[in-house]
Amino acid sequence: MKRSLQDKLAILADAAKYDASCASSGTTRRDSRAGGIGSAGGSGICHAYTPDGRCVSLLKILMTNFCIYDCAYCINRVSSGVERARFSPEEVVSLTLEFYRRNYIEGLFLSSGIIRSPDDTMADMVRIARMLRIDHGFKGYIHLKTIPEASAELIEQAGLFADRLSVNIELPQDASTRKLAPQKKPETIRAAMAGVRLSREASRERSHTGKRSARFAPAGQSTQMIVGADAASDRDILTTSARLYSGYDLKRVYYSAFSPIPDASTALPLIKPPLMREHRLYQADWLMRFYGFEVEEIAGVAPSGNLDLTLDPKLAWALANRAQFPVDVNKASREMLLRIPGFGTRTVTRILAARRSGPVRYGDLLRIGALMGKAAPFVVLPDWRPGALTDSQALRDKFAPPPEQLSLF
Amino acid sequence: MIRVTLPPLGFVQIWRDAARLLASHDTPPESVIWSRDAAADLFGGGDPLPERDGPARVTAPASFQRLVETVLCHRDPQAPSWLYQALHRHQRDLRALFNPADPLTRRLEELAKPVRREIHKMHAFVRFRELPAAGPRRSFGAWFEPEHAILEAATPFFAKRFADMDWMIATPQGVARFDGRLTFHPPAPRPDLPEDASEALWGTYFANIFNPARLAVKAMQSEMPRKYWSNLPETRLIPEMLAGADARVAAMRAAMPTDTPARAQRILNRQAPQMDLQRPQTLAEAQHQAAACRRCGLCEAATQTVWGEGPPDAPLMIVGEAPGDAEDLSGRPFVGPAGQLLREELARAEIGPTWLTNAVKHFKFTPRGKRRLHQNPTRGEISHCRWWLDLEREMVRPKLTVALGASAAFALTGSAAPLTPRRGRIEPATDGGPVLLTWHPSRILRLPTPDQPAARAELAADLATAREVLARIEAG
Numbered sequence: 001m002k003r004s005l006q007d008k009l010a011i012l013a014d015a016a017k018y019d020a021s022c023a024s025s026g027t028t029r030r031d032s033r034a035g036g037i038g039s040a041g042g043s044g045i046c047h048a049y050t051p052d053g054r055c056v057s058l059l060k061i062l063m064t065n066f067c068i069y070d071c072a073y074c075i076n077r078v079s080s081g082v083e084r085a086r087f088s089p090e091e092v093v094s095l096t097l098e099f100y101r102r103n104y105i106e107g108l109f110l111s112s113g114i115i116r117s118p119d120d121t122m123a124d125m126v127r128i129a130r131m132l133r134i135d136h137g138f139k140g141y142i143h144l145k146t147i148p149e150a151s152a153e154l155i156e157q158a159g160l161f162a163d164r165l166s167v168n169i170e171l172p173q174d175a176s177t178r179k180l181a182p183q184k185k186p187e188t189i190r191a192a193m194a195g196v197r198l199s200r201e202a203s204r205e206r207s208h209t210g211k212r213s214a215r216f217a218p219a220g221q222s223t224q225m226i227v228g229a230d231a232a233s234d235r236d237i238l239t240t241s242a243r244l245y246s247g248y249d250l251k252r253v254y255y256s257a258f259s260p261i262p263d264a265s266t267a268l269p270l271i272k273p274p275l276m277r278e279h280r281l282y283q284a285d286w287l288m289r290f291y292g293f294e295v296e297e298i299a300g301v302a303p304s305g306n307l308d309l310t311l312d313p314k315l316a317w318a319l320a321n322r323a324q325f326p327v328d329v330n331k332a333s334r335e336m337l338l339r340i341p342g343f344g345t346r347t348v349t350r351i352l353a354a355r356r357s358g359p360v361r362y363g364d365l366l367r368i369g370a371l372m373g374k375a376a377p378f379v380v381l382p383d384w385r386p387g388a389l390t391d392s393q394a395l396r397d398k399f400a401p402p403p404e405q406l407s408l409f
Numbered sequence: 410m411i412r413v414t415l416p417p418l419g420f421v422q423i424w425r426d427a428a429r430l431l432a433s434h435d436t437p438p439e440s441v442i443w444s445r446d447a448a449a450d451l452f453g454g455g456d457p458l459p460e461r462d463g464p465a466r467v468t469a470p471a472s473f474q475r476l477v478e479t480v481l482c483h484r485d486p487q488a489p490s491w492l493y494q495a496l497h498r499h500q501r502d503l504r505a506l507f508n509p510a511d512p513l514t515r516r517l518e519e520l521a522k523p524v525r526r527e528i529h530k531m532h533a534f535v536r537f538r539e540l541p542a543a544g545p546r547r548s549f550g551a552w553f554e555p556e557h558a559i560l561e562a563a564t565p566f567f568a569k570r571f572a573d574m575d576w577m578i579a580t581p582q583g584v585a586r587f588d589g590r591l592t593f594h595p596p597a598p599r600p601d602l603p604e605d606a607s608e609a610l611w612g613t614y615f616a617n618i619f620n621p622a623r624l625a626v627k628a629m630q631s632e633m634p635r636k637y638w639s640n641l642p643e644t645r646l647i648p649e650m651l652a653g654a655d656a657r658v659a660a661m662r663a664a665m666p667t668d669t670p671a672r673a674q675r676i677l678n679r680q681a682p683q684m685d686l687q688r689p690q691t692l693a694e695a696q697h698q699a700a701a702c703r704r705c706g707l708c709e710a711a712t713q714t715v716w717g718e719g720p721p722d723a724p725l726m727i728v729g730e731a732p733g734d735a736e737d738l739s740g741r742p743f744v745g746p747a748g749q750l751l752r753e754e755l756a757r758a759e760i761g762p763t764w765l766t767n768a769v770k771h772f773k774f775t776p777r778g779k780r781r782l783h784q785n786p787t788r789g790e791i792s793h794c795r796w797w798l799d800l801e802r803e804m805v806r807p808k809l810t811v812a813l814g815a816s817a818a819f820a821l822t823g824s825a826a827p828l829t830p831r832r833g834r835i836e837p838a839t840d841g842g843p844v845l846l847t848w849h850p851s852r853i854l855r856l857p858t859p860d861q862p863a864a865r866a867e868l869a870a871d872l873a874t875a876r877e878v879l880a881r882i883e884a885g
Binding site: 070353 | 571619624668700
């Protein structure tokens with residue numbers, strides 16, 4: 001029986017929903033005034049939100065959910081009884097363009113199960129991207145989830161058409177990958193990321209004639225880690241992230257709370273997805289990338305190596321490092337201001353601008369948008385001193401939500 | 410009192426001309442009434458604008474001009490007047506406009522924020538439906554209801570994006586039309602847009618990309634406020650998606666795992682790795698096995714095993730310490746800065762075929778922000794990796810080996826004695842072959858600049874010695 005396009009879309013969107021990434025930001029600026037259709041660049045646009053609170057920016061689908069691999073956490077593994085379907089490359093291209101013209105999406109995020117061989121699968125994905133870019137002059141965003149085992153030439157081509165490439169690291173520790181995804185090799189995944197980094201760097205260098213070659217994956221590369229499918233602590237997870245950021249110049253590491261899947265493997269528990277843990281990991285990741293924190297500072301607060309679920313990681317760090325507070329907002333360096341709970345990067349930029357016009361006071365900070373409810377115990381201002389508040393025993397209780405009766409679910 | 414009335418379209422230009430004119434006369438903000446409602450003029454009256462520019466030169470930074478374009482879209486009737494206040498004050502006090510804590514600057518920023526957000530939401534939430542086209546270009550139309558007067562500010566985005574089709578976006582404040590050129594027209598009644606076949610597909614996608622195990626309704630509503638829902642076709646599906654979510658998750662929990670399809674085992678068997686437990690017989694086999702080496706913990710962090718390279722029958726083997734950042738990424742030995750220095754010296758010494766390798770085959774580092782800081786391997790790690798180095802030596806059978814630095818010297822000779830007195834000498838390797846000891850090129854790079862030439866000359870002299878020793882050995 002031949003499936004309709006609608007049936008295939010239902011199956012292959014459903015199969016793609018466990019990938020956390022949907023970003024469409026940070027690529028080269030381009031638009032359709034000189035021909036073709038579409039535009040990209042700057043910050044991406046989320047065109048809709050689903051009731052799981054996540055945005056829809058890209059048409060996120062699998063080319064096929066047939067797969068020869070048997071990764072325990074994945075609904076598409078070869079041993080699962082899930083319904084299978086496969087788009088033709090033309091169908092993917094037409095869906096992308098028609099959705100784009102109606103302003104539903106910013107572009108395409110294409111992933112795939114592995115059929116026949118990694119190279120065959122990757123070649124089909126590259127063909128889709130080439131049809132969009134070359135045959136249809138598509139200027140929107142394309143994100144390809146590359147197959148790590150595919151040949152370097154195919155990945156090289158993928159990077160010429162796609163804005164972003166990604167390879168999922170999947171699990172924070174090699175041992176878990178070997179156990180839960182026996183056909184995947186952690187070293188192959190990392191080598192693929194290293195290859196993308198080197199190709200990106202090479203494409204940014206000018207040749208001796210001063211000409212720049214075509215930009216390779218201008219929006220960079222990203223990856224995803226599943227949280228809660230193995231026993232890794234938050235420290236393990238963040239350590240892996242720090243290595244990935246420093247080694248492969250990743251734009252983002254996405255954390256995906258392990259979520260029950262239909263027809264789950266018996267190798268994994270059907271847990272409620274640890275959404276708060278996922279949220280705290282994103283906050284910690286943010287602190288590492290934009291606030292100058294090292295893994296050990298964030299993950300070292302609790303001996304377990306896990307983040308505090310009741311407090312955001314910056315506040316938890318500040319409470320554990322009270323000797324460094326209170327900070328004089330009018331004298332502190334940018335680095336120290338960034339460490340004050342309740343001050344974001346934008347707040348800090350504004351404080352530095354305001355300091356040029358004279359001393360900053362409590363009311364100024366409120367106007368600037370600082371969260372003084374959080375910041376007050378940690379700052380000194382001409383009209384505010386926290387006194388003993390900074391060191392008070394009860395300070396943590398002030399921030400932590402009141403104890404709640406445990407829910408059964 | 411001077412009264413300025415801003416029209417529903419083209420108000421930015423009118424405000425800018427009037428404000429510049431008024432400021433050039435130093436007209437105080439209290440004596441201007443800014444109005445957006447032509448009807449109010451019937452009661453207000455008021456004096457007309459001065460006819461020509463006043464004596465003062467009026468200046469404003471580019472950032473203020475952009476702020477004007479945004480803030481004027483805000484429906485707050487006071488917005489034009491606050492902007493004029495800020496412009497007027499800026500002619501005397503240059504600081505306040507740049508101080509984010511200044512109350513007026515702050516107020517303008519607070520007016521700009523919801524406008525920017527709504528422009529962004531318009532870019533996101535306009536939904537086109539296809540219309541019958543008269544010519545070769547396809548034609549689309551949309552209806553959108555913004556709270557603020559953002560039509561002119563928000564639609565140039567669509568002109569850049571959808572240049573190869575005709576489209577119109579109708580709003581209660583006016584209509585934007587594009588046929589290769591963007592034009593604005595007075596409001597018209599809400600157009601009757603035909604059903605669009607893609608809408609059903611879009612609904613299918615929206616309903617299926619949603620994960621029922623992760624309900625977060627508040628997060629959805631804060632980003633996609635209800636006021637926009639009436640014009641978003643997919644939001645009709647939300648109640649049903651919400652109602653079914655818990656049951657779907659419960660069903661997933663309750664369902665017994667299905668039987669593994671019969672073909673699964675066949676497919677898996679085909680891919681099962683051939684276990685290579687045998688001791689490798691060739692360099693290629695050794696390299697293949699080393700790629701999956703887990704003898705020490707370094708493989709967890711490093712990208713890949715960096716195996717040696719060169720002609721397999723090379724009479725000279727050069728052993729460094731461990732791969733660095735560049736070697737780790739490319740998978741090849743001696744391609745980073747230290748490797749380049751070594752390769753230059755090897756070329757200068759006119760040494761023949763050489764096998765280049767490292768004592769430890771995985772990169773060891775600690776991440777620091779965007780960099781990876783090299784760390785020396787421990788003796789334990791060096792000992793674990795000896796298995797590979799010994800195999801390599803057995804298969805390449807070099808006549809002479811050069812050890813670069815203390816780690817390589819330890820790996821080859823088993824002696825951890827300080828390198829300085831041993832440099833330039835030949836010691837027996839644990840397997841009996843001769844080993845010439847010299848500096849590691851990365852040590853030379855780490856020395857203060859004035860000390861580098863001397864150390865580099867010592868490396869060059871040692872390589873020259875190596876060439877002579879080889880020649881002697883080969884001559885028999």
